[in-house]
Amino acid sequence: MGKTGAEVVKGRLAALVGPTQIQIQEYPLPDVEKGAVLTKVLRSNLCGSELHIWHWTHPLIKNAVLGHEMIAQIEVLGEGVENDYAGTPVKKGDRVVAPYYLTCQKCGPCSRGDFHMCLNAYRWWSQPPDKYPHFTGTFATHYYIQPGQYFYRVPDELPSSIVAGANCGLSQVLFGLEKAALTSGEHLVIMGAGGLGLYATAVGKDKGAIVTVVDAIASRLTVAKSFGADHTVDLQAFSGEALTKKILEITGGAGADVVLEVAGVSAAFTQGIQLVRTCGRLISIGNVSIDKKFEVPLAPGWITRKSVNIIGVVRYNPWYLLKSLKFLQRTFRNVDYEQLTDATFSLDQVQEALEKSEKRIVTRAVIVPNP
Numbered sequence: 523m524g525k526t527g528a529e530v531v532k533g534r535l536a537a538l539v540g541p542t543q544i545q546i547q548e549y550p551l552p553d554v555e556k557g558a559v560l561t562k563v564l565r566s567n568l569c570g571s572e573l574h575i576w577h578w579t580h581p582l583i584k585n586a587v588l589g590h591e592m593i594a595q596i597e598v599l600g601e602g603v604e605n606d607y608a609g610t611p612v613k614k615g616d617r618v619v620a621p622y623y624l625t626c627q628k629c630g631p632c633s634r635g636d637f638h639m640c641l642n643a644y645r646w647w648s649q650p651p652d653k654y655p656h657f658t659g660t661f662a663t664h665y666y667i668q669p670g671q672y673f674y675r676v677p678d679e680l681p682s683s684i685v686a687g688a689n690c691g692l693s694q695v696l697f698g699l700e701k702a703a704l705t706s707g708e709h710l711v712i713m714g715a716g717g718l719g720l721y722a723t724a725v726g727k728d729k730g731a732i733v734t735v736v737d738a739i740a741s742r743l744t745v746a747k748s749f750g751a752d753h754t755v756d757l758q759a760f761s762g763e764a765l766t767k768k769i770l771e772i773t774g775g776a777g778a779d780v781v782l783e784v785a786g787v788s789a790a791f792t793q794g795i796q797l798v799r800t801c802g803r804l805i806s807i808g809n810v811s812i813d814k815k816f817e818v819p820l821a822p823g824w825i826t827r828k829s830v831n832i833i834g835v836v837r838y839n840p841w842y843l844l845k846s847l848k849f850l851q852r853t854f855r856n857v858d859y860e861q862l863t864d865a866t867f868s869l870d871q872v873q874e875a876l877e878k879s880e881k882r883i884v885t886r887a888v889i890v891p892n893p
Contacts, residue, residue: 534891535662536588536872537651541578544588544873552655556601557669561594561618565686566660567863568879568887570716570786571810576876579811585650587659588872589889590622591690593682594665607672608844617682619689619847620673621840622647622660627670638697638837661872663891672840677851684859686888687717688846694807695722695784696846697838699729702780702803702831706730711769711778711797714785714808715742715754717862717886722782723749724857725849731780734772736765742885745861762793769797777802784808788818795824803831810836863888 530550537547554560566589575583596616606612623643626632631639646658646668657666667673676685695718704710710726712719715737726733727750735746738757746754753772760768769778777799783790786808794804809816825832850859865884867875869891878884 533657533663534869535651535657535659536869536889538576538578538584538586538588540585542576542876544576544876546870546872547651549651549656551664552657552666554598554600554666555669557603558600559596559603559618559667559673560598560600560657561665561667562597563592563594563660563662563665563891564617564682565593566889566891567591567686567690567717568875568889569687569690570718570808570879571690573876573880574786574811576880579813581812582644583648586648587651587657587662589659589661590647591687592622592660592665593617593619593676593685593688594660597664600669606675607840608674610675612675617676617685618667618673619676619685619843620665620667620671621689621693621837621843623837624668624671625840637839638835643837661869661889661891663869672843674844674847677847680847680850680854681860683863683888684850684854685847687721687859687862687886688850689843691717692721692725692846692849693838693842694718694835695782696725696849697842698722698782698805698807698833698835699725699780701833701835702782702805704729704731704780708732708779709734709773709776709799711736711781711794712746712751713737713781713783713790713794713797714787715739715746716784716786718784718807719782720746720749720862722784723751724853724859726750728849728853734769734778737785739882745885748861749857765793766796773799776800779803780805782807786810788816792818792820795820795828795830798828798830801829801831803833805833805835807835862886866890868893 629641710731734753743754781794875887
């Protein structure tokens with residue numbers, strides 16, 4: 523597709539060329555190989571993990587194309603691509619979503635059924651932007667879905683504005699809460715009311731849990747209430763031991779059955795151990811960086827004596843993206859998912875979007891690369 527007659531068709535992308543350094547670069551669109559799909563990006567959300575990548579604290583992704591939460595439109599189908607990974611027929615112009623990683627189905631984790639831990643997950647996303655096929659991140663005009671990469675057609679009734687986060691935030695918290703076997707009537711404490719925390723609030727309520735959301739920003743807690751939170755706790759008023767006492771009060775003295783950490787703050791993990799009940803489950807999703815500066819003091823005896831089940835979650839098994847689409851279909855008329863994003867930026871404004879997101883001026887930014 524790189525050429526139309528003598529004309530070379532090009533696209534643009536946001537390249538991370540150094541810590542907090544973004545360049546908008548231009549490359550020819552790739553020819554679409556057998557089994558692949560070339561898409562035009564409609565919307566791409568700025569996930570919290572993008573900030574870690576921007577600062578070069580992600581262990582694998584540094585000199586790469588930014589962006590991974592997206593909804594896109596099919597431009598070119600490679601040979602043999604007639605259906606998505608649920609068997610639904612697809613054609614040019616259909617809206618699709620894809621997990622932002624690969625599942626090679628050959629490595630050790632894939633062979634054990636742990637597709638979310640594929641050793642080759644970031645083989646394409648981690649490559650430099652100047653390496654073919656270039657469009658391996660979603661802060662770009664186009665995104666190249668690799669052969670063997672899962673993707674799903676988006677149901678017609680779902681607005682594009684609420685779907686972009688399905689392939690990361692929603693799928694990941696849905697996967698994490700199901701790994702923790704959250705059941706109706708259990709107390710779920712969510713630490714962090716950003717995008718993942720709000721998605722988790724909606725999922726938790728859908729599962730019948732009693733949901734408490736903890737955050738330091740009052741406006742986020744207000745949104746959490748609209749997503750179904752039974753209780754909200756402001757960290758400006760309750761922190762440390764006061765927070766523990768407050769959660770014990772809410773849970774009748776037992777502590778939370780499940781604590782979900784999506785704050786991305788190291789101290790939230792250790793605090794979560796205090797909040798969870800004996801033999802409870804603590805899901806860690808928000809903390810992804812492993813540099814020394816992210817280490818926090820922890821007495822392992824707390825985990826031992828409380829018999830806490832620690833569940834670390836990175837990514838999700840790819841078919842959870844289909845579950846997320848079905849979840850949105852079932853709930854979008856009752857939950858205002860539009861509140862998850864509150865500012866729109868062009869591709870040329872990616873740097874500004876990152877800066878405002880880091881300062882929490884915006885809750886979740888949206889990049890619209892093809893206005």
